[in-house]
Amino acid sequence: MTMTLLRHLAAAIVAGAVIWAASVQLNAFRDFQIAEIAVYVVAIAGLSVLIGLSGQISLGNGAFMAVGAYAAALLMLHLNWPVWAVFPASAVITAVAGGVVGVAAARLSGPYLAGATLLLAVALPSLANQFPGVFGGDQGLSLTVTAPARLGATFPVTRWQAWVCSAAALITLVILANLTRSRVGRNWRAIRDDPVAAALTGLNVARLRVLAFVVSATCAGLAGAMLAFTTTLVSPGSFTLSLSIALLTGAVLGGLGTLAGALWGALVIVLVPTYVTDVATSHGLSSGVAANIPIAAYGVVLVVVMLLFPDGIQGGLRRLAGPLIPANLTRLTLPDRHPTAGDQQDGLPSPDRRRPVGEHQEEGTK
Amino acid sequence: MNRSHRTRTLAVAAVVAAALVAAGCGSSSSGGSALAASAPGITKTQILIGSHQPLTGPAAPGYSEIAPASNAYFQYVNAHGGIYGRKIKYTYLDDAYDPSKTASVVRQLVLQDSVYAIFDGLGTPTHLAVVKYLNSAKVPDVFVASGCDCWNNPTTYPETFGWQLDYIREGKILGQYVKQHFAGKKIGLFFQDDEFGMDGVKGLSYEIPASQIVSKQSYVPTNVNIGPQVAALKASGAQVVVSFAIPAFNALLKLASLKLSFSPTLVASNVGTDPITLGGLLQAFAKQGGATVNGNALTQGIITDGYLPTLGDTGNSWIALFKKVHDQYDAKAPFDGNVLYGEAVAYTFVQSMLKAGKNPTRADLTKAISGGLPQGPAVAPYDYSATDHGGMTGAFIGVIKNGVIVQQGPVLTTDTTPTGAVTPYSGTQAPAPSSGMP
Numbered sequence: 124m125t126m127t128l129l130r131h132l133a134a135a136i137v138a139g140a141v142i143w144a145a146s147v148q149l150n151a152f153r154d155f156q157i158a159e160i161a162v163y164v165v166a167i168a169g170l171s172v173l174i175g176l177s178g179q180i181s182l183g184n185g186a187f188m189a190v191g192a193y194a195a196a197l198l199m200l201h202l203n204w205p206v207w208a209v210f211p212a213s214a215v216i217t218a219v220a221g222g223v224v225g226v227a228a229a230r231l232s233g234p235y236l237a238g239a240t241l242l243l244a245v246a247l248p249s250l251a252n253q254f255p256g257v258f259g260g261d262q263g264l265s266l267t268v269t270a271p272a273r274l275g276a277t278f279p280v281t282r283w284q285a286w287v288c289s290a291a292a293l294i295t296l297v298i299l300a301n302l303t304r305s306r307v308g309r310n311w312r313a314i315r316d317d318p319v320a321a322a323l324t325g326l327n328v329a330r331l332r333v334l335a336f337v338v339s340a341t342c343a344g345l346a347g348a349m350l351a352f353t354t355t356l357v358s359p360g361s362f363t364l365s366l367s368i369a370l371l372t373g374a375v376l377g378g379l380g381t382l383a384g385a386l387w388g389a390l391v392i393v394l395v396p397t398y399v400t401d402v403a404t405s406h407g408l409s410s411g412v413a414a415n416i417p418i419a420a421y422g423v424v425l426v427v428v429m430l431l432f433p434d435g436i437q438g439g440l441r442r443l444a445g446p447l448i449p450a451n452l453t454r455l456t457l458p459d460r461h462p463t464a465g466d467q468q469d470g471l472p473s474p475d476r477r478r479p480v481g482e483h484q485e486e487g488t489k
Numbered sequence: 490m491n492r493s494h495r496t497r498t499l500a501v502a503a504v505v506a507a508a509l510v511a512a513g514c515g516s517s518s519s520g521g522s523a524l525a526a527s528a529p530g531i532t533k534t535q536i537l538i539g540s541h542q543p544l545t546g547p548a549a550p551g552y553s554e555i556a557p558a559s560n561a562y563f564q565y566v567n568a569h570g571g572i573y574g575r576k577i578k579y580t581y582l583d584d585a586y587d588p589s590k591t592a593s594v595v596r597q598l599v600l601q602d603s604v605y606a607i608f609d610g611l612g613t614p615t616h617l618a619v620v621k622y623l624n625s626a627k628v629p630d631v632f633v634a635s636g637c638d639c640w641n642n643p644t645t646y647p648e649t650f651g652w653q654l655d656y657i658r659e660g661k662i663l664g665q666y667v668k669q670h671f672a673g674k675k676i677g678l679f680f681q682d683d684e685f686g687m688d689g690v691k692g693l694s695y696e697i698p699a700s701q702i703v704s705k706q707s708y709v710p711t712n713v714n715i716g717p718q719v720a721a722l723k724a725s726g727a728q729v730v731v732s733f734a735i736p737a738f739n740a741l742l743k744l745a746s747l748k749l750s751f752s753p754t755l756v757a758s759n760v761g762t763d764p765i766t767l768g769g770l771l772q773a774f775a776k777q778g779g780a781t782v783n784g785n786a787l788t789q790g791i792i793t794d795g796y797l798p799t800l801g802d803t804g805n806s807w808i809a810l811f812k813k814v815h816d817q818y819d820a821k822a823p824f825d826g827n828v829l830y831g832e833a834v835a836y837t838f839v840q841s842m843l844k845a846g847k848n849p850t851r852a853d854l855t856k857a858i859s860g861g862l863p864q865g866p867a868v869a870p871y872d873y874s875a876t877d878h879g880g881m882t883g884a885f886i887g888v889i890k891n892g893v894i895v896q897q898g899p900v901l902t903t904d905t906t907p908t909g910a911v912t913p914y915s916g917t918q919a920p921a922p923s924s925g926m927p
Contacts, residue, residue: 152600159593252682252709261614261683262639263588265621281600354592356618361589397597400582414544414553414583 131300135293142289146282154281156393158353161288162346163389165295167373168382169342174371175380176303177335178315179232183224183240184343185367186247189359191217191347193251196264196357210291210348217344218337225336229329244367248359263358266351288349295342296382302338303382311335343370376428378435387436395420524574527848530605536572536842538608539580539598541615546585547710551736551766552611554822555634556581558831559609559838561818562811566839569926573847577839580604588618595619599628606631606854609652609834613637613684624648629854631841632834632880636760637684638905641879643859650858650873651880652834654796656685656733656758657905659884660692662794663756665901665911666886667731668696675703677727677753679718679742681734682707689733689758695907703727708738719745722753732757740770743787744778755791759884762793763826764892785892793894794884797833797866798918800826801893806920807833807866814925833866840865840927865927868900869914879905883914 146154170184194213198204204212224243231239251258258264270283302308310331313321318328351357373392378384396417403413432439530537542556543549556579563577571577580602582594591610595618598604606629610616613635620639623630624646632652633640636659640651667676676697680686686707694702704725706718719742722730730746730753732739739761746752761767768784775782798805803812811832815824822828842849844857859875869883883902887894899913 150601152597155593155596155600249709249711262617263614265617267621281596350589354589354618355622356588356592358588358614358618360587360614363587365587366589397593414549417583418545 127304128297128301131297135297139289139293143286146285146289151279151281154279154285155353156397157285158281158288158349159393160386160389161285161292162349162353163370163373163392164292164385165342165349166346166370167377167388167392168296168299168385169339169346170370171374171377171379171381171385171388172299172303172311172342173335173339174374175378176308176311176315177332178311179228179332179335180237180371181228181240181336181339182237182364182367182371183243183247184339184370185362185364186240186243187217187221187340187343188347188350188366189248189251189357189362190220190340191344192351192357192362193258193264193347194344195348195351196266197257199266199351200264206287206352209352210345213348214341214345217347218341221337221340221344222333225333225340228336229332241364241367244362244364248362251359259358261359263356263360266355266357268352268355284353288353291345291349295345296385299338299342300382307331307334372425376425376435378432378437378439381435381437384435384437391421391424391436395424525848528605528850528853529603531575531849534575535578536575537578537580537602537604538606538838539582539595539602539604540608541584541591541594541598541610541619542581543586543611543615544581544583546587548586548612551763551825551827554825554827555609555611555831555834557822558815558819558828559835560831562814562832562835562839564818565814565925569924572839572842577842579608584612584615586612586615588615591615591618592622595622599623599626605629605851608632608838609634609831611635613639616640620646620649627851629851631854631858632837634830634834635685636688638688638879639684641877641905643876643878646878648855650855650878652837653830654759654794654869654881654884655879655905656688657692657695658882658903659758659794660689660733661695661903661909661911662692662884662886662901663731663758663792664693664696666792667693667729667756668698671701671729671754674701674728675726676701677704677706677722677725677730678702679706679708679722679730679732679734681738682709685760686733692905693731693733696911697731708734710735710738713737713741715741716745719749719751722746723749723751727753729754729756732761734758734761736761736763736766736770737774739767739791740774743771744774744782747787757791757793759794759796762788762791762889762894764788764889764894765823765825766827767791768892788889788892791889793887793889795887795894795896796868796881796884797829798868799887799894799896800824800829801895807918810921810925811866836866836927837862843927863927864916864918866921868918869902870916 142157146157166184166188170181173179173181191213194216195209198209198212228236228239252260268280268284270278270280274283310326313326314328314331322328369392373388376391377386377388399417399420403416428436524533526532540556542553544553560579563579566572567576580598582598584591584594595607598607607623609632611634616633616635620630628648630649632650636653636656638655638657640649678690678693680690704722704727706721708715708718715738732742732755734742739757768788771782771784771787798807800808802808811829812824814832815828819828840862841854841858845853858873861873862871864870867881868885869881872879872882883900885900886897888897901911902914903909903911
């Protein structure tokens with residue numbers, strides 16, 4: 124256990140050094156993109172753990188990001204809290220919200236859970252319009268973010284944002300990596316694979332589901348606070364249903380249940396649209412076409428990845444690298460869930476391959 | 490092999506050509522004041538500006554036509570000598586009307602592409618995401634495409650300038666018309682539940698006596714079921730409904746009223762009444778509901794206002810100019826209110842760049858606008874000064890007849906205060922220059 128922790132810490136320190144070196148070399152906009160990627164890594168990692176390990180689905184993590192973002196904005200605006208206090212506080216506040224929803228959600232599964240969380244994604248951000256006095260209505264809350272004075276007057280604020288967000292993301296990943304490898308992680312996998320069997324061995328299925336939901340919401344809340352810190356504005360328009368869908372897409376693309384997959388998913392979400400827009404505009408395409416190419420490219424990437432790597436990018440890399448990488452370095456899933464030849468033919472991502480959780484439950488209650 | 494050889498020959502030819510062009514530029518401008526790279530985004534040959542626009546997503550229908558129309562006018566200017574010989578390059582990126590994306594694309598434009606200025610950034614919630622950033626980075630943020638009064642704040646946002654008539658003034662102008670023409674009648678209000686609608690209602694309430702207003706109904710753009718609001722307006726007995734809504738919701742309002750056999754006189758903000766957009770939406774929505782309607786018949790008689798010459802006024806020199814530019818550079822788009830808007834705001838930008846001087850810094854541009862701009866395509870003067878970054882000050886009342894807005898009466902100007910009078914504008918609008926260049 125301590126060895127695992129040390130290994131994860133060492134990996135995080137190496138990753139931190141690489142990000143630091145990159146942030147100093149790259150231009151200010153690339154620094155901003157590093158911060159954006161960090162935001163999505165945290166949000167997707169939380170969702171990926173929920174879906175890939177505990178077998179629940181959430182379309183509402185965009186709404187939890189809104190909770191975290193508004194919490195962060197209010198703390199910064201009214202109490203002038205420093206960022207190192209705002210991030211954990213926002214995460215805790217969102218954890219409470221996630222707990223409330225999770226208690227209700229633990230009784231639902233499959234499409235019903237998706238529906239309930241969808242409701243959350245649609246309804247929650249519009250609360251900001253209902254209470255414009257507190258949340259600033261459609262205009263949202265605007266923040267001022269500056270780099271600490273000791274870094275010098277000319278220090279680019281985007282590099283500061285990249286550092287803070289990357290640090291938060293790395294800490295989150297270390298915690299998640301240890302959590303998923305701990306007894307809790309094993310229990311999640313047990314209730315995912317067969318809740319009835321898990322219950323028979325004495326696991327409290329409902330409590331484990333709520334816990335997974337809370338962990339996922341906490342990550343989303345932290346990501347929301349990071350987003351507020353990066354974009355310096357929190358408004359309902361940022362937390363539409365399409366954000367929740369994008370997080371889900373990122374998690375599936377990267378590889379459900381893997382933390383490295385969260386990085387791939389975030390990279391695709393942040394970099395593909397910018398890169399494709401650059402290419403499209405530099406080739407002089409008409410604006411109507413160029414504007415829609417990023418969406419089309421996103422779709423093409425999704426289709427190609429799902430066809431070639433039904434386990435997501437991380438799953439695909441793992442299969443390509445095969446025996447070169449020790450399984451325990453990249454995988455959080457159990458060895459017995461290696462995709463089989465039969466599974467690959469159906470071309471479905473891994474969560475669909477097992478029997479829906481709901482089916483088991485129905486059998487259990489008959 | 491053969492092919493790569495030819496590619497290399499072409500590349501060499503291109504380099505030689507570029508060198509010749511560069512040498513040519515160098516020699517021609519060596520006498521007198523030479524063109525210099527005086528600011529980020531400005532080279533000897535080019536002015537690079539950027540914008541965030543909803544090219545996809547919910548706000549795209551209609552609004553996505555604006556930036557290509559601006560670009561069409563810039564191409565016209567480039568083909569006619571450019572600005573002191575420099576060509577304008579206009580990079581507008583899609584933010585899908587999502588403020589988080591706006592924050593990202595505007596940083597890309599400023600930090601990576603090094604644009605000289607952000608021009609015509611579209612939308613109130615979206616542009617609010619970047620207004621602080623642009624001002625702290627000292628990037629000129631000119632002619633925001635939103636009528637929010639919030640851009641007019643020279644102390645906090647010295648780099649930011651509005652352009653179109655703000656919603657408070659618009660509300661006052663429409664309100665005065667309602668007060669004069671519908672005295673004693675019951676008035677209902679229908680408005681979008683954000684800055685746009687609330688600023689409009691503020692302006693209306695400065696003019697319309699409170700006793701006449703029988704019902705105030707708001708909607709949120711994400712909920713298309715406005716049946717309850719329309720029923721409440723009908724129940725209140727409103728004879729006139731004043732609407733501050735986007736085109737889609739004016740169309741829904743009209744159709745929901747039809748369903749309830751409720752036919753008040755409709756007075757609506759300019760934002761939501763471009764007859765071509767509105768007529769098209771009415772037909773599309775009715776079709777979804779399994780009915781066929783005539784868009785022009787339904788928009789007939791809607792009272793609105795306009796701050797640019799009306800599209801139907803083909804004898805107007807400004808309309809003739811913008812139609813000519815549209816036909817030449819942007820013919821695929823319909824010549825509607827959005828296209829007119831895009832071209833007119835581009836014209837204003839060229840005006841201010843010419844005023845900013847031959848080798849302008851970023852501060853020269855904001856100084857030029859703060860010093861006041863000639864009226865150009867706007868029907869009423871701008872109020873730009875060191876202490877006012879608002880933009881247009883007035884509009885005329887118009888009525889939609891057979892799919893075009895027909896002007897009724899004089900151009901009216903006013904201010905944004907509760908007591909400032911709405912008065913007819915005594916000046917006349919100068920015709921468009923025959924060269925098409927400011």
